[in-house]
Amino acid sequence: MIAHKIAMKMITAIVRSQKLQDIQTLLVTEGIERFTVATVMGCGSQCGYSEGGKKSAIEVNLLKKIKFEIEVPADKVGGLVDKIMTLCRTPRFGDGKIFVMNIPECFGM
Amino acid sequence: MKMIHAIIQPSKLSDVKQALFDAGLGKMTVYSVNGSSQLTHYPDVHRANDYEPNLMSKVKMEIAVNDKQVKKVVEVIAKAAKNVFNGNGKIFVYDIEQCYRIRTGEQGPQAI
Numbered sequence: 001m002i003a004h005k006i007a008m009k010m011i012t013a014i015v016r017s018q019k020l021q022d023i024q025t026l027l028v029t030e031g032i033e034r035f036t037v038a039t040v041m042g043c044g045s046q047c048g049y050s051e052g053g054k055k056s057a058i059e060v061n062l063l064k065k066i067k068f069e070i071e072v073p074a075d076k077v078g079g080l081v082d083k084i085m086t087l088c089r090t091p092r093f094g095d096g097k098i099f100v101m102n103i104p105e106c107f108g109m
Numbered sequence: 110m111k112m113i114h115a116i117i118q119p120s121k122l123s124d125v126k127q128a129l130f131d132a133g134l135g136k137m138t139v140y141s142v143n144g145s146s147q148l149t150h151y152p153d154v155h156r157a158n159d160y161e162p163n164l165m166s167k168v169k170m171e172i173a174v175n176d177k178q179v180k181k182v183v184e185v186i187a188k189a190a191k192n193v194f195n196g197n198g199k200i201f202v203y204d205i206e207q208c209y210r211i212r213t214g215e216q217g218p219q220a221i
Contacts, residue, residue, distance in 0.1 A: 047135035060129070097220070100208075
């Protein structure tokens with residue numbers, strides 16, 4: 001078990017499910033081959049409804065999203081976040097969010 | 110900015126969702142997970158003489174909020190997810206260093 005001394009950050013990106021392939025390609029071209037992907041359900045401030053859309057009986061409508069968890073050294077975070085944001089940006093609501101969290105310790109098993 | 114992870118029972122998802130909506134919070138990420146806790150099986154599932162810690166289906170909810178909302182959200186979830194038996198779930202709170210809204214590129218607390 002080797003503890004890494006470099007500061008590591010975890011980037012959690014929750015994006016539209018159609019962007020899976022694009023982000024995967026981006027990460028591999030960036031030289032990041034280690035990441036986790038999960039299919040999740042979620043919604044943002046619009047509660048899962050498009051603007052002007054008719055609301056149904058359910059008030060919070062969960063939509064299908066893809067969650068990426070990418071662990072990178074702290075100096076790579078800024079560049080990678082910018083690239084993911086440019087790739088996933090559309091003029092419509094529901095593009096997603098990116099969270100950056102600190103990883104105090106990281107072990108290679 | 111904090112990230113709240115709540116692991117709750119699948120049957121309580123709609124209650125928690127509704128309670129959060131009533132409290133003015135409609136943003137969340139939800140996915141199903143498996144986990145074990147004090148409760149080894151749901152009471153309606155009959156398992157005679159079997160007390161091995163087995164994995165039961167749970168729902169994990171992730172909600173990013175600003176610091177002043179943390180207490181309110183935790184209280185709302187805890188109240189709505191409560192059940193009569195054990196295994197109601199857990200709530201964890203983590204720090205978020207930075208948050209980005211992809212559509213506008215906003216950063217920080219206003220992007221949540």
